[in-house]
Amino acid sequence: MPLLVLFNKPYDVLSQFTDNSTPPRPTLANFVPLKNVYPAGRLDRDSEGLLLLTNCGQTQHQLSDPKHKAPKTYWVQVEGEITDDALTQLRQGVQLKDGPSLPALAKRISEPPLWPRTPPVRYRANIPTSWISLTITEGRNRQVRRMTAAVGFATLRLIRSQIGDWQLTDLQPGEYRIVEL
Known part of the structure; x- marks a missing residue:
């Protein structure tokens, strides 16, 4: 079965x-x-x-x-306060070393109700963090991390929350x- x-x-x-x-x-x-x-x-x-x-x-x-392009949604904690411009760039697709990414669904979200991570994400009192939901239809190596870096925001924590349905x-x-x- x-x-x-x-x-x-x-x-x-x-x-x-x-x-x-x-x-x-x-x-x-x-x-x-x-x-x-x-x-x-x-x-x-x-x-x-x-x-x-x-x-x-x-x-x-x-x-x-x-080729089946099942959408994958990630909750991404980034270093710094994500900007509207960065979200717009993610929605349009960003240039990566292996070519442009397809457009993504990107939005700012509140911190999701998550379990603590071991080891914890690095914390810096003087640098805020923010969360985004990012949905992509590609699956390139370390793609989400490379996409957030391309728009100026390092990924601190990455959780895949959904694949297709x-x-x-x-x-x-x-x-x-x-x-x-």
Whole structure:
């Protein structure tokens, strides 16, 4: 039976089941005891949030193939007070080293109700931070971080909250929910 696993990937966990480094780093195997499920896409080690896993090759292809362009929404904490100009640039697409990004949905948001991160995000009393919601339809390497940097705002914390119709909802870091397809 085809399954979809919604997993809240904690910070500093690899989006794979094995790691050959010494000492080994935390992987999906530390949290997801299910057999024959594989990530549909990836989430960088220093990013948190929704990662989808499935036991169905067709589903995996549809979720991770760039030509299907499933929108992905991220909550992004940036260093400094995000400006209207920076949001406009993100909405229009920004120039990256590997070419221009597609336009994104970008808006300022209040700090979402999140779990504490371990280790905590660096804090500087004299530099404020702000939060944006950013929805992209591409999946380039470290794209969200590169996009916010291109408009002058370093990403401090990055949480993927949604992929297509699938949402993180109330899953805590390391928790997963199984959905039958």
